[in-house]
Amino acid sequence: MSFSNWYNRTLNKIWGFVEDRTSMRKWALRPQPEFTFKPSYWTGAFVVNAFLYQVVSGALLLLYYQPSTQSTLTPCGQAVGALSSSPAAWCSTFYIIHSVPMGALLLTTHLYGSYAMIFLMFIHFFRGYYLGVYKAPRELSWMVGTLLMVFTLLMGFTGYLLPYTELSVAATNIGINLAVQLPSLGPFVLPLVTGDGTAQGLLSRMFDAHVLLVPIALGALLYAHIALFESHGIAPPATSDPAQRRRFSEKEDKTAVPFMPHILFYIAKWGLLYTGVLFGIAALWPWQLPTYYGNTAVNAGVAEPDWYFLWLFKLIDFLGVTPLIAIGVTTVLIVFVLFLPFLDRSKRTHPRDRPLFIWLATSLLGFFIVMTVWGGETPGVQILPMGVAETLGPVFLVNGLVTLAFHWRYVRSYRRRLAARSNSFVGIYSSSTGSTPGRPVAEAMPRE
Numbered sequence: 001m002s003f004s005n006w007y008n009r010t011l012n013k014i015w016g017f018v019e020d021r022t023s024m025r026k027w028a029l030r031p032q033p034e035f036t037f038k039p040s041y042w043t044g045a046f047v048v049n050a051f052l053y054q055v056v057s058g059a060l061l062l063l064y065y066q067p068s069t070q071s072t073l074t075p076c077g078q079a080v081g082a083l084s085s086s087p088a089a090w091c092s093t094f095y096i097i098h099s100v101p102m103g104a105l106l107l108t109t110h111l112y113g114s115y116a117m118i119f120l121m122f123i124h125f126f127r128g129y130y131l132g133v134y135k136a137p138r139e140l141s142w143m144v145g146t147l148l149m150v151f152t153l154l155m156g157f158t159g160y161l162l163p164y165t166e167l168s169v170a171a172t173n174i175g176i177n178l179a180v181q182l183p184s185l186g187p188f189v190l191p192l193v194t195g196d197g198t199a200q201g202l203l204s205r206m207f208d209a210h211v212l213l214v215p216i217a218l219g220a221l222l223y224a225h226i227a228l229f230e231s232h233g234i235a236p237p238a239t240s241d242p243a244q245r246r247r248f249s250e251k252e253d254k255t256a257v258p259f260m261p262h263i264l265f266y267i268a269k270w271g272l273l274y275t276g277v278l279f280g281i282a283a284l285w286p287w288q289l290p291t292y293y294g295n296t297a298v299n300a301g302v303a304e305p306d307w308y309f310l311w312l313f314k315l316i317d318f319l320g321v322t323p324l325i326a327i328g329v330t331t332v333l334i335v336f337v338l339f340l341p342f343l344d345r346s347k348r349t350h351p352r353d354r355p356l357f358i359w360l361a362t363s364l365l366g367f368f369i370v371m372t373v374w375g376g377e378t379p380g381v382q383i384l385p386m387g388v389a390e391t392l393g394p395v396f397l398v399n400g401l402v403t404l405a406f407h408w409r410y411v412r413s414y415r416r417r418l419a420a421r422s423n424s425f426v427g428i429y430s431s432s433t434g435s436t437p438g439r440p441v442a443e444a445m446p447r448e
C-alpha cells in the first residue's frame, strides 16, 4: 500500500472513530455551495479566528498582569528603567515584556491582533455593505453585527488603559469625557466607568469590562450572529435580479460541501496563516512600552488613541466641534448603520443598483481614511472650517461624481440589454407557441 493510501485510510479511521463517538456532524453548521470556497465569503470567520487568538493570548497575559495603580515594591524586571515606584499595572506589563519568556511576543501579538481583528471586521462590514448582504432576510444578522462592531471597538477602548502609560490614561480620559456627553445615557456613564472616582476605580472597571463583561457580551452576540447565519445560509452573490436573491441554483445546491470537516478546515487553514503572519510581524516589530503614568520626568507627548479612534479625536480638533457634536456624529453613524437594512429598500443587491448608498459607503470610507491619517499626522492641532472643506469636500464630491458617472453608464446599457432581452422573448414566444410572454419582469432581467 502506498504511503498516501495508508495516510488517507488512517485519517478516515481516526475521523470515523471521533465522528462515531461524538456525532460531530450534528453540531456542524449547514453545508455550503462549493463556490463559497473563496476568502471573500468567509471574512466573518476570519474575524472569529482573530477573536479566538485574542482570547487565548489574553488568558495567558492574565497570568502576569496586575490591574493595580499602587506602586509596586518589587522590581518590575531586570532591565534598566524599570522603576519600582511605577504603578503595578505598568510594572507588570514591563515584566511581561522583559522577564517572561516570549512575553514581548505574546503582548505584541495581543496588541497587533486587536488591530487585525478590527481591520478584518471593517473589511467584513464594508464587503457586506457593498454587496448588500443586509437585505431581506438578513436584516437581523446585520443589526447584531453592528452591535458586534460597537462591542469590538469597546474591547479596544477598555484594553488601551491597561498598560497604564501616560498616553493611555490621557487618551482614556478624553474618551470618557466624550462618552459622558451621550444624550440620556451620558450621566450614567461616569459612575459606571469610574466607580468611586479614584484612578483605581477606573482601572478596575476597565479591567473588568475588558476581560469579562465585554467578552461575555461579544460571545453572546457572536452566538446570535452565527445562529442567524445558520438559519439563512450564506448570502448569494450580489445580483440585479431580486428573484434570484433567496435561492441558489439547483446545480449549486448539489455541489454543497459539509461544514465539518471541509469548511472548518478551510477556515482553520486561514486561521493558521493569520497566526503565522501575526507572529512574524510581532517578532520583527515588537511593541515598545511608553513611560508609566505619573512619570513627570519624561515628556509623554500628545495624548492620542489607537488608529481606529483617531478619526474621532481629529473631529474634536475642528474649530466649533464640541464633544457633544462629536458624540452626536458618532451616534448618528451607528444608528445609520444599525438601520441600514430598513433605509435601503430596493430589493436589488448589486452595487450598481444602489448609487446613493454606494456613494455614502465610499464617502464614509474615504472620510475615515483621511481623518485617521490626519489625526495621526497632526494630533491636537486645531483645524479651521476652510481646512475642513478643502480636505473633506473632495472626498464626498469626487465620490459623488464617479458614482453618478458609473450609474448613468449602467442605466443606459442596462436598458439596452433589457430591451434586447424582451424583444428576443417576444420572438421566441410568438414563433414557437404563439402565446403571450407572461414572464415576470424580474426573471426577464439580464443576469450579470
Ligand code: HEM
Binding pocket: 041, 042, 043, 044, 045, 046, 047, 048, 051, 121, 124, 125, 128, 133, 134, 138, 141, 142, 143, 144, 145, 146, 148, 149, 152, 222, 225, 226, 229, 233, 234, 235, 337
Ligand atoms: C466581531 C465582529 C464580527 C464577527 C466575529 C462576525 C462573524 C461573522 C461570521 C462568522 C459570519 C458567517 C459568514 C462569514 O464568515 O462571513 C458572518 C456573517 C455576517 N455578518 Fe458578521 N461578524 C462580525 C461583525 C459584523 C458586522 C460589523 C456586520 C455588519 C454591520 C456583520 C454582518 C454580517 C452579515 C449580514 C452576515 C451574513 C452575510 C453572509 O451570509 O454572507 N458582521 N459574520
